[in-house]
Amino acid sequence: MIERPQERIHPDAKKVWRLNGMITLGVELLLVVGYVIGRLFVDWLPLWPIFPALGLFGVLGLLNIVIVPHIRMMYWGYAIKEEEIDIQFGLIVIRRALIPMRRVQHVDIEYGPIMRHFHLASLSITTAGSNHTIPALDIDTARTLHQQIATLVQSRDEDV
Amino acid sequence: MSEFKRQHPVVIITGVLRELRTFILPFLIFLILSVLGEDARIFEGRGVLIFALISIGFSMIAGVLKWFFFRYAVTGTVIEIRSGIFIRKQRHIKQERIQTISLEAGLWHRVFSLTALNIETAGNLGESEVQIQALPVIEAEEIRRRLTTGNTFETAEESAANVSGPQRIIDALTLLKAGLTSGSVSVVMLLIAAFFGQLIFFLPSRYFEQLLDVGRQLGIYAIFLAAALFVGVAWVLSVIRYVIRYAMFTVRLKGEDLIITRGLIVLKTLTLKRHRIQSVVIVQGLLRQPFGYATIEVKAAGGRTDDALTSTVLHPLIKMRDIEPFLRDFLPDVHWEHDVTALPSRARIRYIIRNLALPILALPFAFFEPRILWLLSVLPFLILLALAQHAHAGTAVGARGMTLQMRTVAKKWVLTGKSHIQALSTRQSLMQRWRRLSTVSIHVLAAPSSTVFTVRDVDLATTATLLQWLSREKRP
Structure with missing residues (x-):
């Protein structure tokens, strides 16, 4: 196999993913609390569903906060070159995409409040037939790439 | 032809009918209420009558006005359409922006030798279509000629010379063979079953009891016979359906435009710009395989293609060995790469497991249901x-193109050029990694969005070759 793309995504991405995992966990716990409060008013609601729910949320939370961000980080690689964009990710299922630069239609930068706090952005690349996302780059890197791709795309021929 | 014209007045009638159709549901609700609601006076017979009259009156006025305000004109290579009663809409479409022009003549069109003209442009769905519902065929042909070739000064001799480009007409025998092997029997069988399924609600149940009694008396052979008869009838119907849709199939090349004409009852003409074609798919159904026949379909960018499907049939039935000469005549840019790398034999077991997975998962239920x-x-x-x-x-790659081969039930060959591949993606599961295999997909543009062609369990070395082939970067 031709060598995997070398560029890594920004290390702070781990923090973002962890925070997101924590927020999700928080919302899930709130739901459980809401259910328990609801039981005070509606007698016939059983107590038992909260135990498997807590267990499930706990395991998912542990995965999402501690393990997955680390692994995702390790197995994400990309390369943006003159003629093409190369993306590879995944541990259990490895996915790879090779996108000829001439086929790129547009590039979007996107970031939410948490991403912005860490000065990160995601970059999504759209061709006429597919869509690919690089999840976390330094905002400045993303902007540079955005610019770079825009110029490269402009110079391509006007065919579909 | 630069002055504005209206559509043929027959459009008023179809327009009124269409307006009326929108009143059917409210009318039915109204009717049901008038039957159920005993107290309310408005729901009595007279109310229904008034409602009906208002609907008809409104439909007639709307139909006439819409026809009156819809006007079109072709000036040079631009078509301009004005429409709308209160909100006036004007639209200019330039020849360069047009993706496909199609003519479509239904039964009532033919009575008055009219046709509908559809123009599809690149752009957002819905906004991308303009339809002139009825105009004389001669005029439609003229508009199409102007908007496709853009050559308004073309003389009669020149146009005659243009028509003499390659042309294929599918003869009746080939058509019949295609119909017999089309494999759409199952579709027709489903339609018939659905029809009878609906019928059950309307017929009293004693008919079915009688029918069952007759079945019981005649025994198992009669049931087999009935089933065979059912399949036979469905087959004949499917052939008829196929012949009606593809009768008089003609494909010809004029300049850069491929013009496809087909249909017995609804005559369809489709104009496809050659450079819009993104990939060619050769499909060989199970029934066609023994006879060495296949169908050629194309996927083109932009606009609606054929029957709102993502493929357009370019040739309904062709001998395998005639495909390459055909492509050379009509689509010389498309190459069929023959240097195929087959899958390694270690991939075979994965194909078997994949097909058996569902039935084997179902087997434990035999415990409950033998x-x-x-x-x-x-x-x-x-x-x-x-x-x-x-x-x-x-998979096969060559200097200009890539050919993928895959099979669900029908054999498929996907032919596409390097510049038409939007992205190449691969996917490797844990088990595939163990066997050093991966799944390869190419993303190709096809109206209205895009298609993905996938070959499963390709040797990892082959995958690397494919990536290398698409990549333009210098690699060590």
């Missing part, structure tokens, strides 16, 4: 199919 054991009789066929799928699947 009849499921019938599934076992299907397994050999599924294994055979898996072997055939594995044997056919493969």
